[in-house]
Each structure stands twice: as structure tokens, then as C-alpha cells.
Amino acid sequence: MSSLKGKVVHVDERYLHVELKDGRIISTPMSWYPELQRATLTQLANYRFICRGTGIEWPELDYHLSIEAMFAENRQEKAA
Numbered sequence: 001m002s003s004l005k006g007k008v009v010h011v012d013e014r015y016l017h018v019e020l021k022d023g024r025i026i027s028t029p030m031s032w033y034p035e036l037q038r039a040t041l042t043q044l045a046n047y048r049f050i051c052r053g054t055g056i057e058w059p060e061l062d063y064h065l066s067i068e069a070m071f072a073e074n075r076q077e078k079a080a
Contacts, residue, residue: 004067005053011036011044018067021053028070035063 003022010017015027016036030037036044036058043060050057056065 006049006056006067007053009044009047009056011041016070018056018070020067026067026070033063033065035061 003020005021006018007021008019010019011030014030016030016033017025017027019025039058039061043058046060047056047058049055050064051066054067056067057063
């Protein structure tokens, strides 16, 4: 999955969306990322791509996410 290079990150109240350079969009529940869920919109907007575009870093939050990890099937959502 080395072709998973990010282009843009967008967050809404329920999902983390990553547009890839090839045009695909990956969306995962924000509940998978408690650190991001607790962050402000300003903090979430302050991201950068790392590792040749295959990862995302939120420096102010000291949080890193591999785009490939967004495909992990072992995530457990919090019970609503």
C-alpha cells in the first residue's frame, strides 16, 4: 500500500477524511482517534504529511498517524 500518499486532511464532527494523491478519499470514525477527537479545530487544521506523504503529523498534539493504519480492521469503536 505504498501508493497511499495523502494530499488533504478534512475533519468533521464524525469522521477523519484523507484525500489521497490518486483521488481516493479515506474516511474513518473520529472515535478511533481519541486524541484527535479531544482537539480543537485549530489544532486539527495544523497538520502536515510526513514519511513521503504516507503519514500525518499533528505537531501541536504530538500525534502521528499512518495512512495505511487507517485501513486496520482491529479498531474498536466506543459504545454509543
